[in-house]
Amino acid sequence: MKYTIRHAGPQDCREIMRLIVELSVYEKLEEQVNITHKELEVDGFGENPFFKCLVAEVPEDKRTKEGHTVVGYSMYYFAYSPWKGRSICMEVLYVMPDFRGQGIGKALMCGIAKIGWDNKCTRLQFVVLDWNKPSIDFYKSHGAQNVTEKEGWQEMRIDDNAMEKLAQMAPKI
Amino acid sequence: MKYTIRHAGPQDCREIMRLIVELSVYEKLEEQVNITHKELEVDGFGENPFFKCLVAEVPEDKRTKEGHTVVGYSMYYFAYSPWKGRSICMEVLYVMPDFRGQGIGKALMCGIAKIGWDNKCTRLQFVVLDWNKPSIDFYKSHGAQNVTEKEGWQEMRIDDNAMEKLAQMAPKI
Numbered sequence: 198m199k200y201t202i203r204h205a206g207p208q209d210c211r212e213i214m215r216l217i218v219e220l221s222v223y224e225k226l227e228e229q230v231n232i233t234h235k236e237l238e239v240d241g242f243g244e245n246p247f248f249k250c251l252v253a254e255v256p257e258d259k260r261t262k263e264g265h266t267v268v269g270y271s272m273y274y275f276a277y278s279p280w281k282g283r284s285i286c287m288e289v290l291y292v293m294p295d296f297r298g299q300g301i302g303k304a305l306m307c308g309i310a311k312i313g314w315d316n317k318c319t320r321l322q323f324v325v326l327d328w329n330k331p332s333i334d335f336y337k338s339h340g341a342q343n344v345t346e347k348e349g350w351q352e353m354r355i356d357d358n359a360m361e362k363l364a365q366m367a368p369k370i
Numbered sequence: 371m372k373y374t375i376r377h378a379g380p381q382d383c384r385e386i387m388r389l390i391v392e393l394s395v396y397e398k399l400e401e402q403v404n405i406t407h408k409e410l411e412v413d414g415f416g417e418n419p420f421f422k423c424l425v426a427e428v429p430e431d432k433r434t435k436e437g438h439t440v441v442g443y444s445m446y447y448f449a450y451s452p453w454k455g456r457s458i459c460m461e462v463l464y465v466m467p468d469f470r471g472q473g474i475g476k477a478l479m480c481g482i483a484k485i486g487w488d489n490k491c492t493r494l495q496f497v498v499l500d501w502n503k504p505s506i507d508f509y510k511s512h513g514a515q516n517v518t519e520k521e522g523w524q525e526m527r528i529d530d531n532a533m534e535k536l537a538q539m540a541p542k543i
Contacts, residue, residue, distance in 0.1 A: 202541050217452045226521070230453045231492075240455060248450035251543065272452055277421035279390045279445055279462050280403045282413060289452050308543050310528070310536035319404075319530040327522035340532025345524040348399070349500035351516050352523040355483070357492040359513025363483035368375050370424065370481050 198259060198299045202308050205250035205270065207242040210234040212267040213250060220291045224326060248274045251308050253292065253301045261295065268296040271305040273312070276322060284320040285313030306339065324352060371432060371472045375481050378423035378443065380415040383407040385440040386423060393464045397499060421447045424481050426465065426474045434468065441469040444478040446485070449495060457493040458486030479512065497525060 205213060214234040221227040240247045253269035260266045269292035276284040287309045292302045313321050323341075325332050333343070344350050355363070378386060387407040394400040413420045426442035433439045442465035449457040460482045465475045486494050496514075498505050506516070517523050528536070 202543050204543065213452075221453060226453075232453060232455050236455055240450065247448055247456050272450065274450055275420055275447070276449070276459065277413065277445065277447055277461060279386075279410075280394060280399070280405060282405050282409055283420050286449065288450060303539075304541045307536045307540040310533050311540035311543070314534060314537035318533070321528040321533050321536075323526050324523045325526055327524050333524070333526075336526055336528075339528070339536060341526045341528045343524050344527050345518055350497045350525040351500050351506070351518040352525060353496050353498055353506075353509055353514045354517050355494040355509075355512070355514045360483045360491070360494050361487060363480045363494070363512060364487035366476075367480040367484035368477045370375050370377065370484070 205252045210237040268293045283318040285318045287323040378425045383410040441466045456491040458491045460496040
């Protein structure tokens with residue numbers, strides 16, 4: 198199938214929001230989604246962007262029943278390892294189920310790898326849910342290692358309430 | 371003990387490099403360190419910074435036997451969650467063993483939380499090794515959740531060789 202991979206712009210935020218919700222339902226964590234396309238516009242395409250994004254688009258004649266042509270996306274940002282230096286974090290990679298098996302996911306991931314490579318990153322990092330075996334197999338077949346399994350890294354998170362309490366105890370910097 | 375928490379500058383990179391190596395030895399992964407203080411200077415304090423850093427400094431009369439006054443650091447950068455929005459990633463938090471138990475680690479973490487809060491982040495995220503129980507207990511006592519344990523998130527990594535191969539297969543974007 199013909200498709201193009203391109204950099205997302207602010208005009209894509211409604212479509213990206215639709216795909217964010219779709220993926221969260223697949224991941225069985227939809228209750229965690231707490232964002233709007235307006236916030237994506239400000240946070241991704243404002244003066245001080247917090248993320249960047251690639252989208253996969255099919256031609257009009259291949260659009261979904263609902264009329265969508267944006268059928269996949271990958272959100273990314275730059276990260277840093279004090280051991281290895283520059284890193285690119287692929288925060289999400291998603292392709293709509295009807296459009297899988299045609300190389301779109303791989304093309305998005307290769308696009309992220311290229312952006313990382315061009316920016317002198319030595320690592321592409323991301324997280325995946327342990328029960329999502331199709332994705333883990335896909336990533337491993339492209340050279341990914343599970344460093345939670347291999348080295349024991351655990352993903353930790355402090356949510357807004359606890360974070361606010363810590364912030365209130367911060368020293369003068 | 372008296373100490374100050376301040377933003378790191380390029381002049382701190384030699385000291386930060388020393389602490390990076392020290393921590394990697396504690397984490398039993400020192401063979402993975404492949405960076406120099408010169409790279410830290412470019413990557414953290416060049417035109418396009420990939421990370422930011424806080425350092426903890428003690429007064430001259432409390433310096434280490436070797437003469438160091440920078441006794442801890444925390445490297446961070448901004449990240450993004452498509453579900454929750456802005457996030458701050460505390461890539462490292464380290465305090466030299468002789469200076470622990472005096473609130474320096476907590477002050478660094480609270481500093482990161484405050485920077486995140488001031489930038490409208492709703493999440494403070496980081497990784498920790500599963501056998502590092504003292505650190506895990508410390509973080510949990512300040513409201514951190516282990517989302518690898520709770521939700522099954524696995525940390526995945528594609529290293530430079532595999533990344534280069536993917537980059538070579540990238541479509542035109």
